[in-house]
Amino acid sequence: MPLVSIKDVHKSFGKLEVLRGVSLDVKKGEVVCIIGPSGSGKSTLIRCINGLNDIQKGSILVEGQEVNDPKLDKLALRKKVGIVFQQYNLFPHKTALENVMMAPVKVLKEPRREVEERARALIAKVRLSGKEDVYPGHLSGGQQQRVAIARSLAMRPDVMLFDEVTAALDPETVKEVLLTIKELAAEGMTCILVTHEMGFAREVADHVYFTDRGVIVEHGPPEELFTKAKDERTQRFLSQIF
Amino acid sequence: MPLVSIKDVHKSFGKLEVLRGVSLDVKKGEVVCIIGPSGSGKSTLIRCINGLNDIQKGSILVEGQEVNDPKLDKLALRKKVGIVFQQYNLFPHKTALENVMMAPVKVLKEPRREVEERARALIAKVRLSGKEDVYPGHLSGGQQQRVAIARSLAMRPDVMLFDEVTAALDPETVKEVLLTIKELAAEGMTCILVTHEMGFAREVADHVYFTDRGVIVEHGPPEELFTKAKDERTQRFLSQIF
Amino acid sequence: MKAPVKAFRIDVEAVSSFLPSRALRGWHGILLLALLLTSLAIATAHAQSGGGTGPQSPLATLIEWIPFILRGFLLNLGMSFLAMAIATVLGIGLGLLQLSRTRFLSVPAWLVTHLFRNSPWLVILFVVMLLVPFELQLPGGGTFVMSDWLKATFAFSLPVMANLSEIVRGAIVSIPKGQWESAESLAFTHGQTLRWIILPQCVKRAIPPWMNWYALLAMATPMASILGVREAVGNAQAAMEAAGARPELLVPFYLFLLLLFFAYIYPISIWTRMIERKYAVES
Amino acid sequence: MFELIAPIFQRLADETGWNFIIFYDRYEYDRFVTGISISLQLILWSILLSLVIGVLGAWVQTARSALLRGIVDGYIQLFRNTPPLIQLLFFYFGLGAFTPQVDMGGYYEPMISSFTWAVLSLGIFGGAFNVEIFRSGIEAVPKATAEAAESLCFSSWQTYAYVTLPLAFRISLPALTNNLVSLAKTTSLAYVISVPEMTYTLNQVWSDNINVPEMMVVLFLFYVVVVSLIAAGLHVLEKRLALPGYGR
Amino acid sequence: APAKADGGKLEEILDRGTLRVGVLGAFKPWSFPSPDGSQQGIEVDLAQSVADTLGVKLEPVVVTSANRMQFLQQGKIDAIIGGMYDTAERRQVIGIIEPAYWTSGPTLMAKEGAVASWDDIKGKPVCAKQGANYNKQVQQDYGPRLVAFAGNTEGKAALRAGKCVAWLYDDASIMADLASGEWDGYTMPVSVLYNNPWASAVPIEELDKPWGVFMTGMAYKWQADGKLVELEKKWEVKPSDWIAEQHKRLEWDESYLQGQ
Numbered sequence A, B: 001m002p003l004v005s006i007k008d009v010h011k012s013f014g015k016l017e018v019l020r021g022v023s024l025d026v027k028k029g030e031v032v033c034i035i036g037p038s039g040s041g042k043s044t045l046i047r048c049i050n051g052l053n054d055i056q057k058g059s060i061l062v063e064g065q066e067v068n069d070p071k072l073d074k075l076a077l078r079k080k081v082g083i084v085f086q087q088y089n090l091f092p093h094k095t096a097l098e099n100v101m102m103a104p105v106k107v108l109k110e111p112r113r114e115v116e117e118r119a120r121a122l123i124a125k126v127r128l129s130g131k132e133d134v135y136p137g138h139l140s141g142g143q144q145q146r147v148a149i150a151r152s153l154a155m156r157p158d159v160m161l162f163d164e165v166t167a168a169l170d171p172e173t174v175k176e177v178l179l180t181i182k183e184l185a186a187e188g189m190t191c192i193l194v195t196h197e198m199g200f201a202r203e204v205a206d207h208v209y210f211t212d213r214g215v216i217v218e219h220g221p222p223e224e225l226f227t228k229a230k231d232e233r234t235q236r237f238l239s240q241i242f
Numbered sequence C: 001m002k003a004p005v006k007a008f009r010i011d012v013e014a015v016s017s018f019l020p021s022r023a024l025r026g027w028h029g030i031l032l033l034a035l036l037l038t039s040l041a042i043a044t045a046h047a048q049s050g051g052g053t054g055p056q057s058p059l060a061t062l063i064e065w066i067p068f069i070l071r072g073f074l075l076n077l078g079m080s081f082l083a084m085a086i087a088t089v090l091g092i093g094l095g096l097l098q099l100s101r102t103r104f105l106s107v108p109a110w111l112v113t114h115l116f117r118n119s120p121w122l123v124i125l126f127v128v129m130l131l132v133p134f135e136l137q138l139p140g141g142g143t144f145v146m147s148d149w150l151k152a153t154f155a156f157s158l159p160v161m162a163n164l165s166e167i168v169r170g171a172i173v174s175i176p177k178g179q180w181e182s183a184e185s186l187a188f189t190h191g192q193t194l195r196w197i198i199l200p201q202c203v204k205r206a207i208p209p210w211m212n213w214y215a216l217l218a219m220a221t222p223m224a225s226i227l228g229v230r231e232a233v234g235n236a237q238a239a240m241e242a243a244g245a246r247p248e249l250l251v252p253f254y255l256f257l258l259l260l261f262f263a264y265i266y267p268i269s270i271w272t273r274m275i276e277r278k279y280a281v282e283s
Numbered sequence D: 001m002f003e004l005i006a007p008i009f010q011r012l013a014d015e016t017g018w019n020f021i022i023f024y025d026r027y028e029y030d031r032f033v034t035g036i037s038i039s040l041q042l043i044l045w046s047i048l049l050s051l052v053i054g055v056l057g058a059w060v061q062t063a064r065s066a067l068l069r070g071i072v073d074g075y076i077q078l079f080r081n082t083p084p085l086i087q088l089l090f091f092y093f094g095l096g097a098f099t100p101q102v103d104m105g106g107y108y109e110p111m112i113s114s115f116t117w118a119v120l121s122l123g124i125f126g127g128a129f130n131v132e133i134f135r136s137g138i139e140a141v142p143k144a145t146a147e148a149a150e151s152l153c154f155s156s157w158q159t160y161a162y163v164t165l166p167l168a169f170r171i172s173l174p175a176l177t178n179n180l181v182s183l184a185k186t187t188s189l190a191y192v193i194s195v196p197e198m199t200y201t202l203n204q205v206w207s208d209n210i211n212v213p214e215m216m217v218v219l220f221l222f223y224v225v226v227v228s229l230i231a232a233g234l235h236v237l238e239k240r241l242a243l244p245g246y247g248r
Numbered sequence E: 001a002p003a004k005a006d007g008g009k010l011e012e013i014l015d016r017g018t019l020r021v022g023v024l025g026a027f028k029p030w031s032f033p034s035p036d037g038s039q040q041g042i043e044v045d046l047a048q049s050v051a052d053t054l055g056v057k058l059e060p061v062v063v064t065s066a067n068r069m070q071f072l073q074q075g076k077i078d079a080i081i082g083g084m085y086d087t088a089e090r091r092q093v094i095g096i097i098e099p100a101y102w103t104s105g106p107t108l109m110a111k112e113g114a115v116a117s118w119d120d121i122k123g124k125p126v127c128a129k130q131g132a133n134y135n136k137q138v139q140q141d142y143g144p145r146l147v148a149f150a151g152n153t154e155g156k157a158a159l160r161a162g163k164c165v166a167w168l169y170d171d172a173s174i175m176a177d178l179a180s181g182e183w184d185g186y187t188m189p190v191s192v193l194y195n196n197p198w199a200s201a202v203p204i205e206e207l208d209k210p211w212g213v214f215m216t217g218m219a220y221k222w223q224a225d226g227k228l229v230e231l232e233k234k235w236e237v238k239p240s241d242w243i244a245e246q247h248k249r250l251e252w253d254e255s256y257l258q259g260q
């Protein structure tokens, strides 16, 4: 059974149809990249997976549970699915460590001591040891983004969603963040990534999906898609990128 | 007698010496361009000529009158010397026509009817007929700059100062403004221009001055200066520009 | 002229390096004005005592009654503290209700906020003083006696509550939407997000206007004297009556009251401005 | 008008006990109308005075003389940081005793009536806020715009009057709206020096006729309407004066 | 708390050991503050005499004309001795004690020669006290421009400053002012209108119970044994004919004892 299973999802904002029948499966431990032109609905799709947006038609199953079931316990879903946005949105009134600890302590009511230990380990893992007590305002964009990743991981999700997490960063710090994600993927975390970094997608992805105007135009393993794209739109998009 | 005669002018802002002995003469009907690297004191020099900045040493004569004489009637001086800035600084709460009419009506107390006639003629001259009742906020940069020129001309100055009037404009609109100035020069208006548009300087100037670090390094007719600069600094500056 | 970019940078630095000297100037101001006022009070008192036929100079009368007036001022302070506490609690609640997604709650909250924001304090004071009963029947069976000063306190808290409600609403709305979203994606409930993420961030923004409203509130408390509450102004007037209602008492007594309030409010204003600047520089 | 509404309110009073006496008793009606008119005049003149003070004060604050600026600063701090109620009492009773009066045989027709004192006191109080509002408006006007006027031979006063102030005024309008609305509300304090404005008048009515709740409703309505009108008027002005092409 | 059904107010006061009497705050010389903040004056002395008679402590509670009746109804105070007119409406809500202890009515205080009769104030500014129950009557009968202030102090200050031609207020208070020596050059040029007694009061349900009867006795004694005459002297109030007359009328003629 795939960990995430998306079937014929339709989603509109008012009259604007943003997703027009998207289907996609992600197995445990797999890393999936979604690429496509701006406005093609990538962010919307990813936000639907953890229930930030609701859908009009189709189904999204996470570990076999329907996300859009009104009876679903959203809390349980969000514990399973972590998400990191382009805008890192750290809580500016809390230190890096507190940002990471907050959800497990306040939401899951886990014991403080235990959470702190885990949080420190996570901060070390994103290579930010020493920055525990620094406020987000004093961290660089890349550092903030890595804290945001650690913050999501602290909930011990089964799958991580990344929405153009490096788009707002300067080239310098992009690398650090990508490295962190790469290690995560290597450790076996299931990841769904929206990204414009084609080189990175090629390197880490098990499977790449190309979306345009609300549908998945083409998908396949990275070498195949990047070098032997069949669809003309995919080819045009890729040629512009490189 | 030269219309504007500058002799050994020194000017400091606090400890910063910006002009360190500048001398320069402008005859009636002459068009003079001042070029030089950023921070070399071009704007400061031009502002000294119409008394917006005072000087510490030297003399500036306009039609034989010492600008820095404390007894001098600044109003009389400024009637003779018009200035147009890089930031066009139109009055945003007045229409184009009102901008042009304001100073003659309010300051010179000239009859409204007469001023309006002249103002309309000036607006036509800067090729903005039809825009009389438009507010600056609805004009393009180049159009605004031309209104600013008309506004200065409405005071019937003997000499016009232009301080990088095209620097804030997009290439599109630069041309229109330069054209206006060219026509003005052709009609015999005495002009002192600070500009980075070397082609333009070459075309309209009777004489070009190159300033660097508060002194005039070199000057002469444009063909001479632009093609056969003697000073090494001038050469370097010109080579960078083209 | 300075280049615009440079000018901007210089300004920001100037503000931050300016703070201590600004504060100093503030204290100078207090000293100067306090001196000015006392000397004025003394001068008028003296000038008039020369020709007066009264048994006691106005100044001596004032000094005799100062403890009485100060005791009244304690009530002003007490009322202002209590009213601010009430206003803060109610104001936060009302501000949150204004943002409630159910119109049943948000519309009345909006109405209450705007009614009390747009009515004069004095009118609100009259309404509460004359229409609220002297005794409140508590649900437990007991009664709670609303003395005049308590009612006045409650009356003063209402306009402040309404304004704080707007401040709270504004502060919450100004928090970027991303904060809500990331909290939501971390499984925070709406209430938890408000409590742990949003409100703490609002506090900083809301502190300067909150202090500002406290100052306005403290300056409104003398209105209670109109309805017989014996605070500083009421006591000063009673003292003048007791001292024979001599007209030469008016200037020194009222000057003293002005000075009294100034000495209390001005430092608060200065402090507020300092905090405001500090936050402006930080963000 | 009175003839028209009197029977309705008379019936209302007879049948429900809702005693809006100001609408059916001639004497009270006249009091009420006078109250409205005095209140509106008080608001109007206080606002005008506060605006004049604001403009002049802000201009002085751009002056070179440190003494002048210090005086204006002292004025602002003094009036912003003391209760307007005490200011009113001080002006009326304190200073009122020293101002010239015309002997009318036994009493003096004061040159400055309690109404005038209220206007003066409230105008000066509101002016202290306006100075600061206009000053920050002036600071927000680009220096270069004023400089352009200077280079067109405007004197410093002309620059202030024709360029800086009109622009500063527009920038200040939102803050000004707040302050003027709050000043209009503060005029109810003139009650304490017996200016027969709305609060005072209705207070007399309800003590004479024991109809507190009804008069309170009228009082509330009056201020809500006045305040909304002022705010709406200023919003229209704001729209009308909005600099074309410079979106906020 | 409401009085206990059995013993009534009097017992309650004795149990409590303190007597709470409502007095006005700034009404010289009847009740006004001393610099230490405590109340003093004629009415405070009267209240003290009640407390002394009961052997309890006096606790004067400052009330205003607007709230004194509610205070009494709610039991916040046991009695009012606070410059309160005896009127028919008031008798419906509180227990007015007979006999009254003072009498007064509205009159004018003005500069000598400024006003000769009530008709002279027509159209002229007259200072008054906000909430005085005769304001409207005077206004309608004599047509002055009333300028009403929240406090006596301000009203009288306005008169002094020449802001009005006269001060409309209770004659008892005006006489006290004139007697104080602070108002040289001022007089009380007109007669008193609508003369009215000032009465003390107890809760209406107590009027015929021990507490009301006791207060009636006190009120009788103040007149009969000369307490009020004595207080007039102590507080330098111009002796009132009414009090002298009442004293003469109620003083028990003990001459019959002499023959025994």
Ligand SMILES: Nc1ncnc2c1ncn2[C@@H]1O[C@H](COP(=O)(O)OP(=O)(O)OP(=O)(O)O)[C@@H](O)[C@H]1O
Pocket (backbone or CB within 6 Å): A013, A016, A018, A037, A038, A039, A040, A041, A042, A043, A044, A045
């Ligand atoms: N909350 C919303 N309300 C209305 N329209 C929305 C909303 N969110 C997104 N859209 C619209 O839906 C479309 C798809 O948006 P989406 O953000 O999913 O695109 P994207 O593929 O992530 O693009 P990008 O690469 O620019 O982030 C866009 O046209 C966008 O304007």
Ligand SMILES: Nc1ncnc2c1ncn2[C@@H]1O[C@H](COP(=O)(O)OP(=O)(O)OP(=O)(O)O)[C@@H](O)[C@H]1O
Pocket (backbone or CB within 6 Å): B013, B016, B018, B036, B037, B038, B039, B040, B041, B042, B043, B044, B045, C001, C002, C003
């Ligand atoms: N008002 C001022 N106060 C202090 N320093 C100033 C002021 N105006 C100009 N300067 C300084 O004087 C120097 C010369 O400035 P000026 O504006 O005359 O140069 P410029 O030749 O016009 O340069 P650009 O081509 O960049 O306009 C610069 O270093 C500038 O920072």
Ligand SMILES: [Mg+2]
Pocket (backbone or CB within 6 Å): A042, A043, A044, A163, A164
């Ligand atoms: Mg996106």
Ligand SMILES: [Mg+2]
Pocket (backbone or CB within 6 Å): B042, B043, B044, B163, B164
């Ligand atoms: Mg320049």
